[in-house]
């Protein structure tokens with residue numbers, strides 16, 4: 626389900642109170658404030674159809690001034706194996722940065738698992754988590770990312786982000 | 792020191808070596824109630840300092856400097872990793888089971904991070920307790 630609307634205190638509490646009362650279990654979720662908008666995406670396990678759940682949330686959503694939509698979740702087949710990397714980019718804002726960077730990643734078979742962009746004044750910042758196919762030479766991709774950055778007039782870096790398992 | 796602590800340390804070393812890629816293990820990870828861990832970062836690609844096999848009871852962090860954020864996972868938390876701030880240079884003190892001698896370990900880089908991870912285990916803490924923020928928790932990739 627997604628919940629989105631003008632940010633204010635009490636959105637998470639108001640929505641999750643309804644979910645708890647329905648016996649719905651919040652599994653994975655991510656929530657963030659984007660400018661003045663608060664956005665939540667949640668995977669919820671509940672003994673109800675998507676439209677029933679959406680109807681149950683309607684009153685709470687209306688009083689909070691947010692829009693809540695529910696649809697059936699896809700079966701998680703698990704991510705394809707890949708080497709975890711982080712791409713960071715910063716520089717002068719212009720149209721098309723995200724499109725160009727993600728086109729390059731898609732072309733090398735990269736799978737984006739998380740991405741954040743922020744525009745502050747003229748400065749554009751992009752941070753993206755991407756899994757590269759195991760057979761892909763990440764040094765070559767890193768060079769291509771840096772070259773694309775040069776072409777776009779921004780600084781772009783791709784580096785491995787494998788966790789130390791201890 | 793009690794002989795059962797020596798036996799426990801040996802069991803921890805065996806378990807650690809039986810898991811590919813495992814460089815450290817604390818007693819409470821195998822359900823044993825003792826302030827004890829083993830560590831051996833030899834052969835790991837990221838190893839800088841190498842203190843050999845480290846087996847310490849009642850370990851204490853004496854000094855920690857050069858803090859940096861890095862990504863960490865744990866055998867006890869199979870599916871998640873997190874961004875955690877750790878010192879890249881540490882001094883750790885503890886007692887060697889058996890002889891009862893005091894040992895002081897000075898470590899850099901990966902070994903320093905691994906020592907702090909094990910010290911946390913000894914205190915009943917996981918890297919999850921130190922994650923840098925709400926968006927610093929990640930799904931762990933199975934690829935090694």
Ligand SMILES: [Zn+2]
Nearest residue numbers: 791865866867
């Ligand atoms: Zn651990």
